[in-house]
Structures are given as structure tokens and as C-alpha cells.
Amino acid sequence: MINLKGQTALVTGGTRGIGKAVMDKLAGAGADVCFVDLISEGTAQVEEEIKVHGGQCAFYQGNVADLDQCTKIAEDILSRFNKIDILVNNAGITRDSLFMRMSRENWDDVININLSGIFNMCKAVIRPMVKAKYGRIINLSSIVGFTGNPGQVNYSSAKAGLIGFTKSLAKEVASRNVTCNAIAPGFIKSEMTDKLDEEQKKTMLANVPMKRMGTLEDIANGVLFMASPMADYITGTTLHINGGMF
Numbered sequence: 257m258i259n260l261k262g263q264t265a266l267v268t269g270g271t272r273g274i275g276k277a278v279m280d281k282l283a284g285a286g287a288d289v290c291f292v293d294l295i296s297e298g299t300a301q302v303e304e305e306i307k308v309h310g311g312q313c314a315f316y317q318g319n320v321a322d323l324d325q326c327t328k329i330a331e332d333i334l335s336r337f338n339k340i341d342i343l344v345n346n347a348g349i350t351r352d353s354l355f356m357r358m359s360r361e362n363w364d365d366v367i368n369i370n371l372s373g374i375f376n377m378c379k380a381v382i383r384p385m386v387k388a389k390y391g392r393i394i395n396l397s398s399i400v401g402f403t404g405n406p407g408q409v410n411y412s413s414a415k416a417g418l419i420g421f422t423k424s425l426a427k428e429v430a431s432r433n434v435t436c437n438a439i440a441p442g443f444i445k446s447e448m449t450d451k452l453d454e455e456q457k458k459t460m461l462a463n464v465p466m467k468r469m470g471t472l473e474d475i476a477n478g479v480l481f482m483a484s485p486m487a488d489y490i491t492g493t494t495l496h497i498n499g500g501m502f
Contacts, residue, residue, distance in 0.1 A: 258484040261286035264337040265483070266330075268292045268320050268377060269347030271302055273446055274396065277472035278344055281480045283309040287342065290314045290333050292326075292377075312337075320347045320373030323380075330380035339388055340381050342483045345374045345395045348414075352407045363410045370414035374421060378436075382429065391434035392483045395422050396475075399442045399498050415440075419494060426492030435491035439478045442498025445469040465500030 265282045269275040270291030279289045279302075288311045293299065299315040306313035316332065318325040333340055348370045351362035374395055385391025400408055401415030419438055426436040443449065443460055449469060452460070461467055478497050481487055496502055 258285045258480055258486065260342075260483065263287045263341040264290065264333065264339055265342035265344065266290045266292070266333060266340050266377075266381070267344040267346055268373070270315075271295065271299055274441070274444070274472055274475050275344075275346040276302060277476040278346060278479045279306055279313075280309075281473070281476035282342065282344075282483065283307075283311050283313065285480060285484075286311060287483075288312040288337060290316060290337070290340075292316050292318050292320065292329055292347070294319050320345075320376055321368040323376045326373075326376040326380040330377075330384070334384055340384060341390060342392045343377060343381050343385075343394070344479055344483075345377055345393070347373055348396065350408070350411050352411070354407055355409045358409060366410040367414050370411065371417050371421070374418055378425060382425075382434070385434045386429060386432045389433045391429070391432075392487075393422075393425070393434065393436040394479050394482045395436070395438045397422075397438045397440040397494060399440050399496070399502050401440060402502055422494070423492045430491050435482075435487070437482050437487070437491060438494040439475065439482065440494050440496050440498070440502075441470060441475050442496070442501045443469045444475060445471055463501055464498070468499065470497060470499060 265287045267279050270279050271293045283289045283306045296317045303313045316329045318329050351366050397418045398415040400412045404412050422438040478495050
């Protein structure tokens, strides 16, 4: 059983979906969990649900696209918990459109949150991790960062750029016992996929050798593994969780 007792985790975009599942998994392993989101609605309930595991949970409202906000959040967490052991960069948005119709605003919004947001949060925590000679950074990428996807030039670019970021940062901080890895989910059952009609789901599953969508827990299990002592000698790599698609 993985034991993260005494560790502090910071998860971005933690109010629902993958982020919430990750928080629940880390808290279940004994970690105290902090989470960041732009919207505060419903966060009090999320805190209570996570605290059921016996540890602490704290919400911080902020925009990961703003470096100053990320820095302030990290400082507040360090003041309260004394350290940040685990950073899970999960916050992300989509602004899908065929490239010929894609606005510069839709490009900038996705890049600012999905890629620059990773820079900002890592920038905010990297010095304390290096000083402590311990840290686990886990970045949520996507299968489309490797395969591409029509209508998602912005999203695919951000998720592909995240892979280069992960590999490079991993090399810079490995000697200080700080690892940096990525997880690339495939088709995951979520609020977004629930909106698809049966024909769309059938087409999607035709490309999945395991013939099912992934679950939120499938991704959370991957994050837990990367955050655990079982992955101490793994850095700069990407864990693909996609049922055999890629």
C-alpha cells in the first residue's frame, strides 16, 4: 500500500473531474492536499469530501496563468504546511475550432492556461523543492499531444509543449532528488464524453484496443504511482494511459 503520510500535495484544477479524483487518491494515501481553481463555487464541499480521509485539505482561489498569483499561493501553502512535496499540474481548458476559424484569443487562452500555467506553478514551487532535496512534479498532458487532433491545434500544441518542458526540467533538477514526469490520458469517461451521442462514442471506441473509455480513477492511479516511492527512479518520462491507443 502506498503511504504518503506527512506529505503535502498541490493539485491545480481540483474541483472536479481528473483533478478531484487525483486529490481523493492522494488524500486516501495519507497526504494533505491543497488545490487551486479559478472558480470557488462548490469548493467547500470538495474540501469536506477530501477531509474524510483524515488529512487536511485547503482551497486556494487563483488563475494559474498569473505567475504572481501562483507565487502567492505557493508562499501561503509553505507558510501553513512548511513544504510542498507533490505538484500535480492538472488545470486545463479547451477552445476547440478548426484552425482556419480559430481566433488568436482562443489560441492564447489555451496556451496561457495549459502550458504557461505549468511554467508558473513549477516556477512557484521549484526552489523550495530543490532546497528540501525532494519533490514530485506530475504534469497532465494528453494523447493528442502525440497524435494531434482536428479542431485542437491550440490544445495539442500546449500538450505537446508540456512534454518538452517535462523532459527538460527533469534533467535540470534530477540531482536534487526532484522528479518531473507527465501523464497522457486517452479517452476518459467524463462530463465532456457523457455529452457525446452513441454513434460518436462508438467511433471513438473503435480506436481503443481495450474497447472501453478510461476512468478518472485510472488516471488518478497513475498520478499516485508517480508521486510514490515506487517511482523514485523515474523522471523525464510520460506514462500513457489510453487502453492501447498509442
